[in-house]
Amino acid sequence: MQRRMTKSQKVMLSAQDWAEAALDAIGRRGVEGVAVEPIARELGVTKGSFYWHFPNREALLVAALQRWEARETDEVLDRVQQETDPRARVKRLITEVNTSKKASRIYSALSSATKPAFVRDYVERVSKRRLDFIIDSYAALGLSADNARRWALMTFSVFLGSLQIRRDLPGEWPNADEPAFAEYVRFLMVSLMPSELDAANNTPAPDVPEWFARRGGHGF
């Protein structure tokens, strides 16, 4: 990628560069930390540059969010969607608990943001798209709609919770190179993957749903 430059070899910034820097700032300082002048300093320019590319700060946030939404849907989901076998796809889904630290920080920063109201819309769309995709993946295993939904909610919860644990308690989470990590992922694999039995009788009896008898139901 050849960047545009001036004759004196100084980099010319584009709106995309600003949007990317804003996304990075969201990950490091939160949405409130997306301030024009600090980002300009980080980019080595002044805000005179910014207000040529954008009308105001909100427009920068929108650009960053669009960039984020596109990445989270197109890239991440496509990466899993290439798995055609339903079971392999769900397995791939489970291993996604080990996503990049930067991506997870952006996600949770946006998730807890309140001030520009439209941020919540982006978060909601991305989250819903992810959840729906997971539901579809479980449905492809032969589960009923209700059961696919339950499994997907649990798997999505594990995914989101793992991101938070890795950030809040990095010492408690096994490193990707340790054997404990691979063991934990395999543990999740067993716990988050329904058995063929679940896929078979997925017409829940009114009193005893099929998932109830899965492992015997320990007397509750």
Added chain:
Amino acid sequence: MQRRMTKSQKVMLSAQDWAEAALDAIGRRGVEGVAVEPIARELGVTKGSFYWHFPNREALLVAALQRWEARETDEVLDRVQQETDPRARVKRLITEVNTSKKASRIYSALSSATKPAFVRDYVERVSKRRLDFIIDSYAALGLSADNARRWALMTFSVFLGSLQIRRDLPGEWPNADEPAFAEYVRFLMVSLMPSELDAANNTPAPDVPEWFARRGGHGF
């Protein structure tokens, strides 16, 4: 609780009142939203009151965080700790996915906060205490240390993830009064509760860990 008042029936604020208002502000506007003058307006006073009770804004944040840490440890954990039977305790733990919306908003706001560095210390302490408690609860079922840790990590992840889903996708989460909610909780109960078999043979074979054979191991 009798509040102190002046003769003209005007409420006298205490430092605790400010800390509580700050905690509320964290839940509604995030840590950055803890601003002295806005909170003063909400409390119906001016910041002249605040700077009598506190030296500066950081002290207010510390007071709010101390209050939060005390509540999250003493209250919440004690509520579960009253269950003496190990199995009942884990079950009680799982139903805790349905905590108050306000508490969950505070937790995630603090979790994604970056600016005052000491916030992370409080979050880490509270999170670690929660996780350790869950680990102990699973260990009380007879699981080995490694297994208790795995189950606890998954359960804690589900708990944290559920909070986030309820906030980001409130429509996707079943309401507490719907039957779907009770069904989902029972589903979690089965999925997050190890079988007696797990508790029995918890000496992992080197090649085939015991959790591997739990449900047959679907060929990975």
Added chain:
DNA sequence: GGCTTTCCATACGCTGGCGTATTGACACGC
């Protein structure tokens, strides 16, 4: 009823970030 303590109001200066206006330096078409 003075005196002190407690709690709050008011007024002020300061800083950081937003947005605008103006000017300037290249690059490019022609």
Added chain:
DNA sequence: GCGTGTCAATACGCCAGCGTATGGAAAGCC
């Protein structure tokens, strides 16, 4: 080369929030 368009620096006014200083009202003490 000479306008014209592109990108950026500088200077300015504005506002919100922090922290300080000072004054003041009510209550308690004796």
